[in-house]
Amino acid sequence: MTSETSRTTVAETGTLAPGRRVRWNKVPEVTVYFWVIKVLCTTVGETAADLLNEKAGLGLTGVSLLMSALLALVLVVQFRTKAYRPGVYWLAVALISVVGTLVSDNLTDNMGVALETTTTVFGIALVVVFAAWYRTERTLSIHHIDTGRREAFYWLAVLFTFALGTSAGDLVAERMDLGYWVSGVLFAAAIAAVAIARFALGLNAVWSFWIAYVLTRPLGASVGDYLSQPTGDGGLGLGTVVTSVLFLAVILGLVVFLSVTRKDVTEEPAVGQAV
Numbered sequence: 001m002t003s004e005t006s007r008t009t010v011a012e013t014g015t016l017a018p019g020r021r022v023r024w025n026k027v028p029e030v031t032v033y034f035w036v037i038k039v040l041c042t043t044v045g046e047t048a049a050d051l052l053n054e055k056a057g058l059g060l061t062g063v064s065l066l067m068s069a070l071l072a073l074v075l076v077v078q079f080r081t082k083a084y085r086p087g088v089y090w091l092a093v094a095l096i097s098v099v100g101t102l103v104s105d106n107l108t109d110n111m112g113v114a115l116e117t118t119t120t121v122f123g124i125a126l127v128v129v130f131a132a133w134y135r136t137e138r139t140l141s142i143h144h145i146d147t148g149r150r151e152a153f154y155w156l157a158v159l160f161t162f163a164l165g166t167s168a169g170d171l172v173a174e175r176m177d178l179g180y181w182v183s184g185v186l187f188a189a190a191i192a193a194v195a196i197a198r199f200a201l202g203l204n205a206v207w208s209f210w211i212a213y214v215l216t217r218p219l220g221a222s223v224g225d226y227l228s229q230p231t232g233d234g235g236l237g238l239g240t241v242v243t244s245v246l247f248l249a250v251i252l253g254l255v256v257f258l259s260v261t262r263k264d265v266t267e268e269p270a271v272g273q274a275v
Helices: 007-012 034-056 059-080 088-112 115-137 148-176 179-197 205-228 238-261
Strands: 003-006 020-023
Touching: 003 059, 003 148, 003 179, 034 059, 034 088, 034 148, 034 205, 034 238, 059 148, 088 115, 088 148, 115 148, 115 179, 148 205, 179 238, 205 238
Parallel strands: 003 020
Antiparallel strands: none
């Protein structure tokens, strides 16, 4: 019976033991494509949540239940794959972006929970997930999401980053009243500061990644709102339908490109060969 081993074990030994096969990383390499699609997904998460809430007639709670069910279905498929598959992975990210937005909106709009409270709660929840993840796996690196348990921690962390980014972004926009365009510039500058801290000052790579990951959520939301909201409210007036379709088309094009070129997949060694 063939058994599995993690890719990290192969890397440490330099060879693949007879009768064993590599268990590949389930998430993409962090390239420029990763960040572009991530921001696009966060934008779609904002505009699609607004669109569904306005047009579907299900109400915020109904839309939340529907999207959560779709997300659960896609995550089942994602967990059952043996390696990173761009289409499945990015569909899960897009859906989790919508669900994370809806979770935050439900708490603030339906239940009247203050943004200060939701931001704090989601921040604590994310820290708890990271603590449990590190305590169990001794790493928070996304380069080794090669077991079911690590993948579960990963997706739970992603969900809370979206929820935290939504609440924190809304809190900043509401308190500072900067407008969509200025808010986008502010969050882009914050991400640039993280990049500088990483490459010029030696900030830890794992923490740099997750901080930037949280910040891309309000950045994408600001872009989405700027494009979709009426001109009288400070937007360009494209509407949620046009904005959502436009960004989904770009995401689809990039995912097809990556599926064909495999530019965000680490080269896989042949079974039995050194790596």
